[in-house]
Amino acid sequence: MRIRAGHVRTVALGGGIAVVLCAPLAVSVVAGADDNVLISRGRPALATSNTGNEVAARANDASTVTRWASAAGPGTQWLRIDLGSVQRIERVRLNWSGAYARTYRVQASADGSNWATLYATSAGNGGADDLKRLNGTGRYLRVLATQRARTTGGYALSDLRAYGPSAKVLPAAATPTGSLVSGLDDRRKKERALELVSSAENSTLSWRHSFAYIEDIGDGRGYTAGIVGFTSGTSDMLAVVAEYTRRKPVNGLAKFLPALRAVDGSDSHAGLDPGFPAAWRAAAQDPVFQRVQENARDTYYFNPALRFARADGLRALGQFAxxxxxxxxxxxxxxxxxAAALRTAKTPAQGGDELAYLNAFLNARVAEMRTEEAHSDVSRVETAQRMFLRRSNLDLTTPLTWHVYGDQYRIAQ
Structure with a gap:
């Protein structure tokens, strides 16, 4: 729970995985009265989920009889086409099946991470949507469905066609790596989340170098220490030292347990000075103490947050938030x-728009942070999480670039 003090406040303005790779076809199909040609047919398709054999490629084949159908249930689902290189996207035709989206966005991306919305509606009525004059550019095209029209089922597209000027090939972006549609239960996604937290808690992406960190940052919580800022004033530091002593009774921190119990709930150092910081740093070299810190992080913070986020139908970005x-x-x-966010928006599990709900959650988070002077720098939200949200990066797909407390960070993959 470390809070960076003394910084100027800055505010920015403002299932399963279905992967089907199809061999690209050299197809040039005239779109109609204009000069655009079909640029999406047969390109590799990816979706967040599917029902049976109704996989992503079924919306991108030569048939309007076949379809892609997501898993049943409320929440966000998407279908993505890899156009192979950066292309001009000027027209998109969608043919929805009965399970259509009331709220959806058509988006383009050069890197599969940062998405620009070409078209958005919250009044979808199914059938055929012929979206013209989109004026987009990207290697990837995505239909992001965030609200169902029906109370049951999922989403289904029988056909998705993208049109552009012709087969002009522009420089291709690097293909994103990792599991695109997984949550933080995926090892690589969890590592990204830990690096994001560490950038705010310890001013580094190398969270494993922070086991020995300890200081009083003047936030009213006494000593702050370790990989997620355990504090002497909020019980979690006491729990960490107690568990370490249970596992390894003879250690340099055990003698401070009575003092930690006495100062719990305050900012006092009584009984901890002058030896406690040095003892913490020495213990941090012990692999047993390191495992205790990691287990405490997961038990007290990561696992409960993940359970709540999953129940609310949130993808990786919401789980990290x-x-x-x-x-x-x-x-x-x-x-x-x-609870404050729920007063203005519904969760995806309740049938709400995920982007709208996460925006409400971040608004409520910022409001709570500003109730304390020590929290007044809200950049860990506004120039990090909010930026990912504005880019529609619900899956925390790399590359990720953000700022915290004036410092810039990047995770390439």
């Missing part, structure tokens, strides 16, 4: 922020 809120405010504080 809950985790980061839990680290700073505790799980009870995260739940209070969630």
């Amino acid at each position: 809950y985790f980061d809120a839990a680290v700073m405010h505790g799980v009870s504080g995260m739940r209070a922020i969630r």
Whole structure:
């Protein structure tokens, strides 16, 4: 729960995985009265989920009888086409099956991470949507469906066609790596989340170098230490030292347990000075103490946040937003922020638009942070999580670039 103090406040303005690779076909189909040609047919298709054999490629084949159908249930699903190189996208035709989206976006991306919306509606009525004069550019085309029209089922597209000027090949972006549609239960996605938290808690992406960190940052919580800022004033530091002593009774921190119990709930150092910081740093070299810190992080913050986020139907970005809120405010504080967000938006599990709900959650988080002077720098939200949201990067797909407390960070893959 470390809070960076003394910084100027800055505010930015403002299932399963279905992967089907299809051999690209050299197809040039005239789109109609204009000079555009079909640029999407047979290109590799990816979707967040599918039902049976109704996989992503079924919306991108030569048949309007076959279809892609997502898994049943509320929440966000998407279908993505890899055009092979950066292309001009001027027209998109969609043919929805009965399970259509009331709210959806058509988006383009050069890198599969940062998405620009070419078209958006919250009044979809199914059938055929012929979207012209889109004026987009990207290697990837995505239909992002965020609200169902029906109370049951999922989403289904029988046909998706993208048209552009011709087969002009522009420089291709690097293909994103990792599991695109997984949540933070995926090892690589969790690592990204830990690096994101570490950029705010410890001013580094190398969170494993922070086991020995300890200081009083003047936030009213006493000593702040370790990989997620355990503090002597909020019980979690006490729990970490107690568990370490249970596993390894003879250690340099055990003698400070009575003092940690006495100062819990305050910012006092009584009984901890002058030896406690040095003892913490020495213990941090012990692999047993390192494992205790990691287990405490997951038990007190990561796992509870992930359970709440999954129940709310949130993808990786929302799961991280809950985790980061839990680290700073505790799980009870995260739940209070969630309750405030629910007063203005529904979760995806309730049938709400995921982007709208996450925006409401981040608004509530910022409002809570500003109730304390020590939290007044809200850049860990506004120039990090909010930027990912504005780019529609719900899956925390790399590359990720953000700023925290004036410092820039990047995760390439």
